[in-house]
Amino acid sequence: MGDFETLLTGGHPNSLGNTIAVVETVLQQPERFEELFHCYFSDDEVVRLRVSNAMKRICKERCDLLVPYIGRFLDEITQIDQASTQWTLAQLFLVLEQHMNGQQLRKAKELLTHNLSHHNDWIVLNTTMETLTHWSKTDKRLKHWLVPHLERLSEDTRKSVSARATKMLVKLASILCIFKEIIPLYDF
Structure with a gap:
C-alpha cells in the first residue's frame, strides 16, 4: 500500500475514501502506525478527518498501538483546531483512560x-x-x-x-x- 496521505486524499469529504484499507494495512503492519499518525499534520482537513476515523477503528482492534502515542495525542493533536479531531480525542481518551498516568x-x-x-x-x-x-x-x-x-x-x-x-x-x-x-x- 502506498503513501497514506495520498490514499486518504480526495473523494467526497464525508466519505471514508480509502480509510478502511489504510486501517487494514496498519493492523497488518503496525510499524506503519507512525506514518498514519503523521497524517494528522496534513494541510488537507479531509485527510485529518479520515485519520481520526482510522484512529478510532484501530483503537477498537489494537488499542495497544495508540498507547505509546498518548503523550503525543495530548501535546500535539490537541492543538489541531478541527471538530473531527476534537471529538475523536474525546472518544479515544475514554478508551485509553486505563493506560494514562x-x-x-x-x-x-x-x-x-x-x-x-x-x-x-x-x-x-x-x-x-x-x-x-x-x-x-x-x-x-x-x-x-x-x-x-x-x-x-x-x-x-x-x-x-x-x-x-x-x-x-x-x-x-x-x-x-x-x-x-x-x-x-x-x-x-
Missing part, C-alpha cells in the same frame, strides 16, 4: 473541559459530555464542574445536544442516589 489524565480532562466550555460543534459537545460524565463518576471535583455545564447545555437549541446533556444529568443523578443509599454520611 495521572498527569496525562489531568491534561485530557483540561482539554475536554475547555472543549465543553468553548466549542460549539454538536458532535464535539456530545462526545465530550459522554467522556466527562463517565470520568466524573470517580472524580468529585469534575462532577461539580460538569453539572452546571450540563444544565446549560440541556437548554441548547440543538435537540441532540440538549437531549444528551439531559441524559448525562440523569445518569449523574442516579449515581448520586445510589451512592447516598450505600454511604449516607458521605458528602456529595
Whole structure:
C-alpha cells in the first residue's frame, strides 16, 4: 500500500475514501502506525478527518498501538483546531483512560473541559459530555464542574445536544442516589 496521505486524499469529504484499507494495512503492519499518525499534520482537513476515523477503528482492534502515542495525542493533536479531531480525542481518551498516568489524565480532562466550555460543534459537545460524565463518576471535583455545564447545555437549541446533556444529568443523578443509599454520611 502506498503513501497514506495520498490514499486518504480526495473523494467526497464525508466519505471514508480509502480509510478502511489504510486501517487494514496498519493492523497488518503496525510499524506503519507512525506514518498514519503523521497524517494528522496534513494541510488537507479531509485527510485529518479520515485519520481520526482510522484512529478510532484501530483503537477498537489494537488499542495497544495508540498507547505509546498518548503523550503525543495530548501535546500535539490537541492543538489541531478541527471538530473531527476534537471529538475523536474525546472518544479515544475514554478508551485509553486505563493506560494514562495521572498527569496525562489531568491534561485530557483540561482539554475536554475547555472543549465543553468553548466549542460549539454538536458532535464535539456530545462526545465530550459522554467522556466527562463517565470520568466524573470517580472524580468529585469534575462532577461539580460538569453539572452546571450540563444544565446549560440541556437548554441548547440543538435537540441532540440538549437531549444528551439531559441524559448525562440523569445518569449523574442516579449515581448520586445510589451512592447516598450505600454511604449516607458521605458528602456529595
